[in-house]
Amino acid sequence: MKTRPGGALKRLALLALLGLAGALEARADILWNWSYLNTDAKITASGTLTTKNLSVGSYVITAIAGLWNEAAIAGLEPDHSCCSPPGWNDNLLVEGSPKLDKGGFAFRARGDLKINLFYKNGGYAYEIQNGPEVFGGVFNATPSAAE
Numbered sequence: 001m002k003t004r005p006g007g008a009l010k011r012l013a014l015l016a017l018l019g020l021a022g023a024l025e026a027r028a029d030i031l032w033n034w035s036y037l038n039t040d041a042k043i044t045a046s047g048t049l050t051t052k053n054l055s056v057g058s059y060v061i062t063a064i065a066g067l068w069n070e071a072a073i074a075g076l077e078p079d080h081s082c083c084s085p086p087g088w089n090d091n092l093l094v095e096g097s098p099k100l101d102k103g104g105f106a107f108r109a110r111g112d113l114k115i116n117l118f119y120k121n122g123g124y125a126y127e128i129q130n131g132p133e134v135f136g137g138v139f140n141a142t143p144s145a146a147e
Contacts, residue, residue, distance in 0.1 A: 030059065031144040032093065034066070036117060036124070038137030043069055043126065045117075049105075049141065051093055058092040064107050068115060074108040082106035083116040083129040099141045100124065 030053065035046040047066015051059035064076045080087040083106060090103030104118025114129040117139065125135040 028053075029062065032059075032141045033144055034139070034141040036126070036137055036139045038124075038126070038134070040136050041126075041134050043134075043137065045069065047073060048144065049093060054095055057096075058094050058101070061091040061093055061105050064105070068107075068109040071110040071113075074111075077106035077108060077114055077116075082114045083127045083131070088118065089116050093141055098124070099139060 030051045032049040032051060034049050037044055045066065045068045047064060049061050050063035051061050053059070061076060064073055066073045076091060077089060079091050080089060082089050088103045089106035090101065091105045092101055092103065093099055093105070094101055098119040100117065100119040102118055102120050104116055106114060106116040108114055116127045118125055119139070120133070121135070123135050124137050124139045125133050127133045
């Protein structure tokens with residue numbers, strides 16, 4: 001004769017499943033809407049960033065999509081690969097303000113054009129690989145409404 005699980009066992013199994021679902025949700029990626037505008041340099045950029053959950057005050061950027069001055073962004077550059085030696089980009093989005101650190105994040109646009117967007121000396125700036133740092137502009141990043 002087979003026995004059925006009791007009510008307590010069913011509740012325990014349900015709690016275990018809910019705990020597993022919560023743990024999986026905690027590891028979900030976060031989608032951010034971002035924009036950068038530097039009217040002096042005539043730069044307009046926007047798109048989405050995908051990050052991992054908050055860890056030690058920052059989010060690790062894992063993917064990027066969008067436009068840099070109407071050119072499609074092709075992808076995120078690996079950590080410490082852009083733009084002036086030794087490659088400052090750490091691909092982090094910082095909790096609070098400012099949203100970027102000195103390393104900022106780097107990406108490709110228009111073929112092999114590598115761009116690093118960062119925060120330094122009290123302001124946002126960008127650098128195109130091996131070019132000068134161009135200061136000014138406003139950077140924003142907010143979690144997507146879908147989150």
